[in-house]
Amino acid sequence: MKLSRRAMIKDGLLVVSAGMVMPAIFSRGVASANVQALEGSHSAQVASDRTLIVVQMAGGNDGLNTVIPFADPLYHQMRPTLGLADAQVVHLDTRLGLHPNLAPLKQIWDAGHLAIVEGVGYPSQSLSHFQAMDIWQTLDLSGNGREGWLGKLVSGLVDQDGHPFKALDIGVQTAQALSSINAQVPTVSSVPAYSVYRDPADRDGGNARMQALMNLYNSYPKTAPYAALLDTTALNAEEGSRQLHQTDAQYQPAVTYPTGPFAAGLKVLAEAIVQGLGLRVGYVTLGGFDTHANQQQTHGALMAMLANGLSAFYTDLVKHGKADNVVVMTWSEFGRRVEENGSLGTDHGTAAPMFVLGNAVSKGIFGEPSSLSNLDSNGNLKYTVDFRSVYATVLDRWMGASSKDVLGGSFGSQNFLLQP
Amino acid sequence: MSIDPDMQDDPTQPRPRPASQPAVPSSPLPPPRRAAKLQMSRREFIGVSAIGLAGLGAAAGGAGLDQWWRHGGLGNLFHGPLASSMQTGHLLRRAGFGANPDDLTTYRSLGFNGAVERLLNYQQTSDDDMEHRLNALNLDLNRPQEQVRWWLLRMAWTQRPLLEKMTLFWHGVLTSSFRKVGGRPGFMRMIIQNQFLRSHAFDTFDNILLGITADPAMLFYLDLAKSTRTAPNENYARELMELFSLGLGHYTQQDVTQAAAALTGWHLRGLTSVYLPQTHNNLTKVFLGHTGNLNYKDVINILTNHPAAPWFLTRKLFTYFTYENPSTDDLKPLVDAYVQSGHNMGTVMRTLLLSPQFSSAKAYQARIKSPVEFAVGAYRALNIHDDGSTLPSITTLMGQTVFDPPSVAGWPGDKVSSLWLNSGTWMTRLNYIDAILVRGLARGGSPRPFDLQGIVNAQNLNSPESFVDYFVSFLLDGHIDSARRTQLLDYFTSRDTSAPGAHITLTNGQSYPLSRVRGALYLIMASPEYQLN
Numbered sequence: 028m029k030l031s032r033r034a035m036i037k038d039g040l041l042v043v044s045a046g047m048v049m050p051a052i053f054s055r056g057v058a059s060a061n062v063q064a065l066e067g068s069h070s071a072q073v074a075s076d077r078t079l080i081v082v083q084m085a086g087g088n089d090g091l092n093t094v095i096p097f098a099d100p101l102y103h104q105m106r107p108t109l110g111l112a113d114a115q116v117v118h119l120d121t122r123l124g125l126h127p128n129l130a131p132l133k134q135i136w137d138a139g140h141l142a143i144v145e146g147v148g149y150p151s152q153s154l155s156h157f158q159a160m161d162i163w164q165t166l167d168l169s170g171n172g173r174e175g176w177l178g179k180l181v182s183g184l185v186d187q188d189g190h191p192f193k194a195l196d197i198g199v200q201t202a203q204a205l206s207s208i209n210a211q212v213p214t215v216s217s218v219p220a221y222s223v224y225r226d227p228a229d230r231d232g233g234n235a236r237m238q239a240l241m242n243l244y245n246s247y248p249k250t251a252p253y254a255a256l257l258d259t260t261a262l263n264a265e266e267g268s269r270q271l272h273q274t275d276a277q278y279q280p281a282v283t284y285p286t287g288p289f290a291a292g293l294k295v296l297a298e299a300i301v302q303g304l305g306l307r308v309g310y311v312t313l314g315g316f317d318t319h320a321n322q323q324q325t326h327g328a329l330m331a332m333l334a335n336g337l338s339a340f341y342t343d344l345v346k347h348g349k350a351d352n353v354v355v356m357t358w359s360e361f362g363r364r365v366e367e368n369g370s371l372g373t374d375h376g377t378a379a380p381m382f383v384l385g386n387a388v389s390k391g392i393f394g395e396p397s398s399l400s401n402l403d404s405n406g407n408l409k410y411t412v413d414f415r416s417v418y419a420t421v422l423d424r425w426m427g428a429s430s431k432d433v434l435g436g437s438f439g440s441q442n443f444l445l446q447p
Numbered sequence: 448m449s450i451d452p453d454m455q456d457d458p459t460q461p462r463p464r465p466a467s468q469p470a471v472p473s474s475p476l477p478p479p480r481r482a483a484k485l486q487m488s489r490r491e492f493i494g495v496s497a498i499g500l501a502g503l504g505a506a507a508g509g510a511g512l513d514q515w516w517r518h519g520g521l522g523n524l525f526h527g528p529l530a531s532s533m534q535t536g537h538l539l540r541r542a543g544f545g546a547n548p549d550d551l552t553t554y555r556s557l558g559f560n561g562a563v564e565r566l567l568n569y570q571q572t573s574d575d576d577m578e579h580r581l582n583a584l585n586l587d588l589n590r591p592q593e594q595v596r597w598w599l600l601r602m603a604w605t606q607r608p609l610l611e612k613m614t615l616f617w618h619g620v621l622t623s624s625f626r627k628v629g630g631r632p633g634f635m636r637m638i639i640q641n642q643f644l645r646s647h648a649f650d651t652f653d654n655i656l657l658g659i660t661a662d663p664a665m666l667f668y669l670d671l672a673k674s675t676r677t678a679p680n681e682n683y684a685r686e687l688m689e690l691f692s693l694g695l696g697h698y699t700q701q702d703v704t705q706a707a708a709a710l711t712g713w714h715l716r717g718l719t720s721v722y723l724p725q726t727h728n729n730l731t732k733v734f735l736g737h738t739g740n741l742n743y744k745d746v747i748n749i750l751t752n753h754p755a756a757p758w759f760l761t762r763k764l765f766t767y768f769t770y771e772n773p774s775t776d777d778l779k780p781l782v783d784a785y786v787q788s789g790h791n792m793g794t795v796m797r798t799l800l801l802s803p804q805f806s807s808a809k810a811y812q813a814r815i816k817s818p819v820e821f822a823v824g825a826y827r828a829l830n831i832h833d834d835g836s837t838l839p840s841i842t843t844l845m846g847q848t849v850f851d852p853p854s855v856a857g858w859p860g861d862k863v864s865s866l867w868l869n870s871g872t873w874m875t876r877l878n879y880i881d882a883i884l885v886r887g888l889a890r891g892g893s894p895r896p897f898d899l900q901g902i903v904n905a906q907n908l909n910s911p912e913s914f915v916d917y918f919v920s921f922l923l924d925g926h927i928d929s930a931r932r933t934q935l936l937d938y939f940t941s942r943d944t945s946a947p948g949a950h951i952t953l954t955n956g957q958s959y960p961l962s963r964v965r966g967a968l969y970l971i972m973a974s975p976e977y978q979l980n
Contacts (some may be wrong), residue, residue, distance in 0.1 A: 085854075154700060155689055170695070188703050199846040200859065201869045214869035220844055221871055224878045226885055226969070228948055228962040236966045239938040240877075240973055246931060247975040252812045256865055257975040264870035314853075319670045319682045321767050369678020370670060375685070 035441040079298055079426060080293075080309040080340075081177065082357040083202065084333070086316030087156065089326055090362035090379025090408075093129070094143055094396075098122040101399040109322055109373065119143075123392060128330035131338035132382070139390040140341075140350075141382065142443035144417050145396040148378035148410025151363060156317070156375070159360035163414060164204040166434055176418060178207030179425065179433050181308050192304040193266065196290030197311040205310055211259045212310075213267045215295060218275045222268045241265060274302040281346030285335045289313045293340040301347045307426070316359060320370035333357075341384065354385035354425050354444070358414070365399060366406055377403070377408035381417055383443050387425070393441045413438050420444055492735030518630035529806050534559055535925035540980050541768050542566050542757040542800060543608025545824035548921050563800045567649070567793060577604040582900045584834055588638050591625040591850060595839035598641065598849050602823040603835070613648040613796070614641065615819065616767055618849065619857035621659045621691055623668035625850050633707040635718055636664035639852045649793035652760065652785070654752045655694065660743055661713060663720050669855065676728045679707035686855050692750040694759045694769055698735060709741040757785040761795065767861055769805050770813040777804050812979035814864035821876055825883060825972060828922055829897060836890040837882065844875045868978065880972045884965050899951050899964055909955040911939040911967075918968055923976050929973075962972055 092109065096102050097116045116124035117133050123143075125133055149168065154157045158170035165172025174442060181194040194212045196205050205212040215221045225233030243244040244261040247254055276297040284290040289311065296309040313333055318325050344350040362379030378397045397408035415438035419430035424444040431437055529537060535555050539546040543566070546554070554562040562693035565572065581600060586593040602611045618641070628636045640662050647655050659665050665683070666672040674680035684706035688698045712727030713720055714756060722743075732741045735749055750756060761781035765773040780802060781795055788794035799805060816824065824843050826835065842848060846867055852858055860867040886894030908914045915935050919927050927935075971977060 056959060153695075154685070154703075155695055156854065157689075158695055196869075199844065199872060200853070200866060211869065214871045216844060216871055220875060223874050224881050225964060226965060227883075228960070228965060230943065230948060230962065235938070235941065236962075239934065239966070239970055242934055243931060243974050244966060244971060246934065248928075251975070252979055253865060253868075254975070256815075256868060257978060260868055260870055260873045261975075264874050267870055270873065314752065319680060320673045368680060369675055370673035370680050372670075372673075372680075374681045 037416065038059050042125065063193060076352050077427070078306050078309060078353045079421060080296055080353060080355040081204065082333075082337070082355060083204075083310070083312040084316050084329075084357055084359035085160075085312055085314040086318075086359070087159075087361045087363055087375055088316040088329075088359035088379060089318060089322065089373055090359075090376075091365065092322075092326060093126055093330065094119075094145065095124050095126065096122060096396055096399065097124050097324065101175070101398055107367070108371060109367045109394055120392070123396065126327070126330045128327055128336045131334040132384070135338065135341060136390060140386050140388050141384045141390055143392050144270075144381045144383065144389045144412055144441055145392055145394040146378045146408070146411030147381050147394065147414050147417060148361075148408075149413055149415070150410075152377040152407070152410065154361070154375040154377075154405070154407075156360055161203065162178070163358060163360055164202065166415060166418075169355070173206065174201070174208055175204035176204045176433055177202075177204045177308050177310065178210070180422070180428055181205070181212065182207040182210035185447040192270065192299055192306050194308040195296065195299055195304075195306055195310070197295060197309075202310050202312065205308070211253070211256070211263055213263055213271075213387060215271065217291065218271060218295060221264075221271055223264070243271075270304060271299075274298060274304060278302055282339045282343045282345055283340045284343075285332070287332060287336075289332050290336040290339060293336050294343075297340055297343045297347075300344065300349050300353060318363070319374060320372040322367075322372040337382075337384065345386075350386045354383060354387060354421065357382040357416070357423060364406055365402060377407040379408075381414075383417075383421075387444060389443050389445065391443065393443050412441065416440055423447075459578060496837055511902075517525075527806055527808050528803065529811050531559075533811060533924040533926065535562060536921070537806070538562055538566075538800070539608065540820070540824070541612075541805070541810075543612055544602050544820060544829050546921055547828050547830050550827075551921055559806070563797065564869060566607075566800070566819065567797055567921055569607035569610045570835060572606045574606050577606065580604055580832075589631070589634050591634055591637070592839050593636070594625065594637055594850050595842070595848060596835055597638075599819065599823055599826075599838045599842065600835050602731065602819065603826045610645060610648055611794075613792075614645040615849070616861075617644040617648060617655070618762070619852065619861045621655070621665070622852045622855060622857045623662075623664040624852055627668050627895075628664045629667050629715075633664075633667060633718075636662075636667065639718060640664040641850075649791070652756070652790040652792060653747060653749075654686075655792070656705055656747045656751060657744065659691075660687070660710070660747065661720050661722070663715055663718055666713055666715055666720055671710060671713055672720075674707060674711050674713075679704070679711050679728060681707045683707075684710055689751065690856055692759060693753055693755045697753065697755045701733075702735055705734040705741075706746050707886070709734060709746050710743050712742065730845050751790055757782040757790075761785060761799075763862075764795065766802075768799055770810045771863065773804075781954075812976070813979045815865055815867045816980040817858070817860055817864070818842045818847035818872070818876075818976055819849060820979070821845065825880060826888070829883060831883060831888065831897075833887045833889040833895060835888050835918060837888045841879050841882070841888075843874065844872075845879070846872045864980070873978075876978065877969075877973045880969055884969055897960075897965075899968070903951060903953055907954050909953055910957075911936050911959070912954075914953065914964070915939065915967060915971070918971050922971055923974075927976065933971075935967050935970055938970060939963050 039423055060252060091102065095111055095116050097113045098121060103110045109149040111126065115127045117127060117130050118124040119136060132141055149162065153162065153170065161170040161172060162168055164175045166176055177194065192213060194205060196202055196212050196214045199216045200215060201212055201214045225235065226236065241261060244258055247257060275298060278301060280294060280297065284294045292311040296311065299306040299309065313329065315325060315329055341350060344353055358381055359379055361376055363373035363376040365376070368374050394412035397411055401409060403409055415434055418434060419438050420440040420443065422428045422433055423440065424447055473803055526679055532796045535551055536546060539550060539554060554565065557565055562630050581597060586597050588594055588597060605611050623637065623640055625634055625637050628634060643658050643662055647658055669683035669686055670680045671683040681703050685703045685816055688693055688702065688706065708728040708730065713722060714723060714726065729740050731739060734741055734746065735753065737749055759776060762773060765778060765781065784795045784798040804810060819842060822838060822845065833971050841850065846860070847858060882888060884897045886896060889895060906917055915932060919925060939959065943960040943962055950958040951961055951964040952958045
C-alpha cells in the first residue's frame, strides 16, 4: 500500500471525527497534517522524499584493511601477517584500494556513486568501545550524552506528521543514535515478529482485546513511572505493525538478498522506501569488528557481508527507481592499531574511513588518509577529518536539516554531496 | 554468506539473531476498532487493594496506599516508604524473579528482615526439586540454546531466587558470550563460568575477580589466553579496569599496557585453565602507581583496594537492584560496607536490601522489567511446569539472551532500563503472554493452554471481581486503581457476539467466554504496570 500524504490526512481526519483514543503525540501530528493540508503547504515537503540509511559497523572496524594504503611500505611493514598483498587489493587509485571482499562496492565506485571519507575521527579519541560509541552517537565528547543525533533529527519529523515510520531501526534494541527525549523510533527485528498475535478463542480477530489494551495504556496515569514511554511504545507498535504488514505483503524485491540478518534488515529498509512508508532515516547494525585475535577470517567475512548486503540494497533501489532518493553512510566507533598485535589481531585504534553511497553522491576520496609515519604516542593514527563534518554534510546537503541545530555547532563539510 | 558462532568473535554489539520464531502461528491483527475516549479524571484514581486470596494479607497495606492516592494523589506515591503489602512483592521482583502466591505466603510470614535473610542465606533452603526437574529434561549443556533454557528454568523454578538474580547480575558485569568461547569444544566453558559466578556470588570481590581472570570462558572471550610474555594482549586488561572494577577516568593507556604485561601467564587446557609462571612477563611494571614485577594477583589486589572500586561496583548494584542514578548519599553506606567487610558482597547486598532506599516508594516500579525478569517472572508467577523450550528464542526477541550479552559491557538495559522497551520488544512481550495462556511454551505437540478452569475451581473464584483481584494480588501486588480495575471487569463481562465457543465457569455457576476470561488475564500481564519491576 502506498501511503500518500493525502491518504494519511484523510485517515487522520476520519480518525479525529470518530473521537478515538489518541495520545498527545499522535493528535499533534494529525493536527499539523491537517493544517498543512488546509494551507496547501509545500515548504514542509522540502527534501521529504529523501532517505538516509546509517550502517553501524560495531566493534571498531579495521580501517587500514578496509581501504588499504597498499602503496605505502609502512603498511606492509607494520602488518607482516595481516597486511593484504598488492595483488589482492581492489585498486581505486595509485595509493588506495579496497579489501578484496569489498569488490561489489567497486562496481558502485565505477558507476560514480561511492565516496570514501578518509581519516575520520575527533580530538583525543577514546580507545573505549563504549565511550567512543557514545561520542559518535550523541556528539558529547565527554561520552555522557543521552540524546542521539539522529534522534534529534527525527523527533521533530515524527511529531509533524504523526507517521510512525519517519525513522526505522533494525534490531531488538534501539540504537543510541536514534534515542530521543520526545519520540520513539520503531525497532523491528523482523517483519513476522513485528505484530501482535491473537488468541484463537477471540472470534473478532483480537480487536476487542487490543482496544481494551490500548484503553489501559491511554488511561495509565501520566505521572506514573515511564508513562510517556509506555504510551508511545504501545501506540507506535499498534499503528506501525499494521502498516508494515500491509507493506510487506505487497513488496517484491528486485534482487535476491544475501542470507543473514544484516541483509534481511536492509531488505526491510528497502521495502519501507519502495512502498512509500515515508522513511527518512533507517538504521542497521553489523557487529563483530572487535578483532583482537585471528582477525583475517572474521574481518574478511564481515567485509563480504557488508559489501554484498549494500550492493543488493543499492541494486534493489536502482531497479525500483529509488536510488536517487537514498544515501547510505557507514560508521564505526574507531579503527584499529596500525601495528598488528601478537595474537594475529589488532587492538583498539582511532581514525578510519567512512563509506557514503547513493546516486546523489560524488565519487572520490574525501579527506586525507592518516599518515602511517606520524602516529600518536599509542601507535595510533591521527585523524584528518572530524566525523561531525561528515554528519553536517549529510544533514545540510541531503536531509535539508540544519546541522547547526542538530549537532550543536559548525564543523565544516565534505564535498561528497553537492551544495543544494 | 553466513558466519558461524565461533567465528563471529564479537565482544561488541549485535550479531546474527536466530530466525524469529513466533511462539504462536503468526496472525497479524487487522485494524482494531477505535475505543471510545475514556471518561475519567485524575481524581478518580483510587487505589483498590485486592481481596479474595486468603493469607496474602493485602488489605492492611492497601488501605495505606488508598490514603496516598486520596491525599495529594500520585505525587506522593513516589516519596517515603513503601506500604508493607507491596514490600514483599517488590523484594521478590528485585531480589528474584517475582512471586507466585505460594512464594508470597512463605516470604510474608517471615517479615521483611526475615525474608531478606532467607534470600541471603540460600544454603538453608533446598533446591533439590528444581535440580530433579532440570535433570529430568536431559538438556545437552554443550548446546548454547539448551544452556539458555537450563538457566532460565533454574530462575523460574528455584527456591533461591536471590542467588540466581545475583548470578545474573554478575553475568551482566563480568560477562562472556558463547559467541566467542572456542566454539563447540568450548561451549561448556559458559556453564563452568556460570557455576563459578553462582558459587561465589556473595564472596569477596577479590575472589570473584581472581576467579573470573582465571575463568576458561573469560580467558578465551577477552583474549587473555592469547596474551604472551613478549606480546601481551590488551583486551582483558582494558575491560578489567573499564568495565569490571574502576570505570573510565581512573587509568591511562599506559596502565592498560602495563596491566596486560602483568596479567600474562594464564593458559587454557581444554575446559580448565592453568597458570605457568615461566610464561609470565617478569619485567618491572608500573601500574596505577605501583612498581615491581607485578602479576595477576597484584593487579587484582591493586584494583579491589583502589578507592574508585567500591563506588564503581556499588553504583552498578544499586542501579540494578534499587533505582537508577543513585546519589553519593545513596551509595555511601554500601561503599562503607564494602570496605569494612573486606570487600564481602554478601555484606554489601544485606546493606542494600535493608536500606531505606530499597524499600522506598521511589524504588517501587522504578525500572522496566528486563526480558528475563518479564519472561521468567510470568512463567514463575503462573506456576508453569512445561519444558520451556521456546523460552530462549522468545527472550532473544525481547532483547536479552543469557550467555550472549550484546557486548563485553553487558546489557545496556541493566544500566538504563528504559532501553529494554521499544515497539518491537513490547509486541514480543505481549505475544509471550499470549503464548503462555494459549498454548504453553513447549515446542511442538498439541497446545497446552493455561488451565484457567483449574485455577478458578481451586481458588473458588466466584465472580469476575474475584477473578481479577486474585491475579492482581500477586501479579501487581494487589494494587490497581479502581477505574482501571473497572476496565478489566468491563472486558471480562463484555458480550462476545460471535458464535458460541469455549467457556470458563466461575464457582457461582456463571459462564463467561474463554476469550474474555483469558483476555482479562492477558490484559493484566500486558498492562503498563506489569512491564515495570
